[in-house]
Amino acid sequence: MSTIRLQTNQNRLIETFRHAFTQASMLGELLQNARRAKACHIHITTEGDTLTVSDDGEGIANLQTLICIAESGWNEELKARENPFGIGILSTLYFARSLRVHSLDMAFRATTAAIINGEDIDVIAAPARVGTEIRMCGVEPPYKGPTLTEWVAQHLVRLCEAFPVRVTFNGVEVERPLSHRGLAxxxxxxxxxxxxxxxxxxxxxxxxxxxxxxxxxxxxxxxxxxxxxxxxxxxxxxxxxxxxxxxxxxxxxxxxxxxxxxxxxxxxxMPGAEFVTQYADTCLSSSNLDLLNSIPFVPRSWFRDWTCEPPGFRSNWSRYSDRHPADGVISRETLQELGVWSIDAEDEDDIPTAEVYLAARKAFLLQEQRLDGEHWLKDLVRYADPDQIGIHHGEVLHVDDSLPFNGDIIGITLVGTLSTSNGGETREYSIVAIRRHGRLYVTPHAGNVTRLLSDYIFDDRYDEDLENEDAQTIATFIAVGCSDSPARAIEELLPRSWRYTPQPKLAGAAVSLNFDAEGKLINVQ
Incomplete structure (x- = not known):
């Protein structure tokens, strides 16, 4: 009968560990060892390719423990508290050509290759000193570009953020912002x-x-x-x-x-208004929204800002640009008096109809959807149904049911005056444009109202050319509708480029256009 037991290929194990460490983890291990040795100050210096770390800690009584895998040499109390692995100094062997250690009154010097190969290393007497000094020669940054000094300086900023021991690098103290007294x-x-x-x-x-x-x-x-x-x-x-x-x-x-x-x-x-101003969004995004329920103020940013974002489909700039939401807060009393609205629409294409009405009456359209179910604002919400929005207009000045907008045929009506109301309300609010289903109503002062047609986002790309084309079509339709004579109407229909681009064949010419009873062109003479 034969027996087997666990064995270790020491050289192979040490060689495999090479892939477990980086120069950054090596630097951290050296800081860690000094801290565990109860150092009050750690000095780090670089010169060429030499990195030296010295401390004023308790020192190492037996230098063998420094290069003994899985035996840390720390006392039992520290072992129980921190679970050290006993492989810290091993990380230095892969990134240096040689290693010199001087602790208390003993020292050794060796190439890292000799240590890795398990060769005997002579420990010699040395002048007594406080703590330990570890000097590594032949150290290089992990990538080309920075010098060793620049690389160490960069990583000490990160490693020392919360480090409890004072560290100086090449004579300059390293900032340890999380070790400052007075932090909460x-x-x-x-x-x-x-x-x-x-x-x-x-x-x-x-x-x-x-x-x-x-x-x-x-x-x-x-x-x-x-x-x-x-x-x-x-x-x-x-x-x-x-x-x-x-x-x-x-x-x-x-x-x-x-x-x-x-x-x-x-x-x-903090006062309620100040807390809402500073932390309302924080509460909503951190599952602490219930903290807002008892505060009689809400941010203005929870409501549509009609000035920055007029009624209609969300425009390209409001989708992708960094807009600053409306500042300030609104009291519960104000909202109770003026009302809070939401839109109840089965079809998203009908939402702009209700938005036009709400913007005309300068209503508070609630856009924040993350509120707690018990927030008092929910009890104030009224709902605007696009089908209940009334459209009232004066004299019809011009109609065209064949203009292509946004790839679709949408009827457009030019009227002298235009207003809107909600349901059975008697009060009407003046507006310049509104869309209902397949028809767009505009007044002579409508301006660019393409936002009532589309957001012009197709396949996640904004089509500026199509929006500009629709805007020009609307502007031409209004100009023609407002023309007081056939000549003025024709002038508005002509391409703008004709005014600025020479046409030699037309020089000095007078042209007669003849139209039928429906206004269709018969011939040009």
Whole structure:
């Protein structure tokens, strides 16, 4: 009978680890070791391709532990608190040509290749010093372009954001903004959370044992979490949490709870109008919309701004440009007096009809749909039915049922005066244009009303040429309808280019146009 047992190919294991580390994780491991050694100050210097990290910590009593895989050498208390893996210094071996370590009164110097190959390394007596100095020669940035100095400086900005130990680089102290006193940290079951109410709860960055861990948020405005030291990072490079999915849920829950606490405190400390101005959108986008229910103010931005966005299909610029919503708030009393509206239409093409009416009476058209079911604003909403919108006009000046608009045939009627009303209301509101189903009503002062025809977005592309063509067709129709003589009507129908483009064959000519009883051209003489 034979037996087998677990064995390790040490050289192969060390060689495989090469792919687990990066120069950035190496730099983080050196900072981490100094912190665990209770250093108060870490000095980092670069000169050419040499990187030196020295600290004033407790030092390393046995240098063998420094190059012993899976044996950290830390005391039992720290092992229980932080779960060190004992492979930190290993990360330096893949990115340097040689390594020199001087700790307390002992030192060694060797090529990294010799260490990786398991060769004997001589440990010698050295002048006594406080803490540890690790010097690596032959270090290069991971990509072409920056010098070693530039690359280290760049990464120390990120690594030291929440690092609890003072760090200087080439004699200049590295900023540690999250280590400043006075920050409003909140205690949670996953660690400390720093809330920014201007950022989304879903956007956050995490730090474990002083160093960043996990993915960086895409937004500059985000939440910050300094995790408990006993949470475990995934070995060997510690760039992600070991139980990332489970811990991620706990972290998000803690952030959401702390975020709500911060909102509640802000609501208690601020006047209602000010809280709504500053945090209404934050409440709506963070599932805290119920906090707005008891405040008798709402943002103006919740309602259609008729000046910036007139009635009709949403125009190209309002779809894609960064518009600033209306500022300020509106009180509950004002809305109770003036009314709040929504549009109840079975067909989206009929919505502009109701919008024209509501804009004419300067009504508050509610556009925010994320309100809590118990918000008082919902009780004030009245509904405008496009089929109930009345259209009243004066003298008909011109009619054309054959003009192509937006690829479709839409009848257009020019009238002297135009007004609209709602249902059985007796009051009428003057307007310049309105569309109902397949007919567009305009007055001589209508201007460009293509927004009542289309948004001119086809296959996700805006067709400016088609909109310009429709606008010119409407302008020509109105001009012809307002003409006081056949000659003026013909003048309006002629292409504008005829006034500015020479036509040699027409020089000095007088042309007679003959039309039939319906106004169709018979001949040209």
């Amino acid at each position: 940290w909140r205690e949670t079951d996953v660690g400390q959370v720093l809330i920014d109410l201007n950022g989304a709860p879903s956007q956050y960055s995490c730090y474990l044992q002083g160093l960043p861990i996990g993915r960086r948020p895409s937004s500059k405005l985000h939440q910050i979490v300094v995790l408990r030291d006993d949470m475990i990072a995934r070995p060997p490079d510690r760039q992600h949490l070991l139980h990332e999915e489970e811990d991620g849920k706990r972290i998000r829950s803690a952030i959401e709870h702390a975020f709500r606490q911060a909102l509640v405190e802000a609501k208690e400390q």
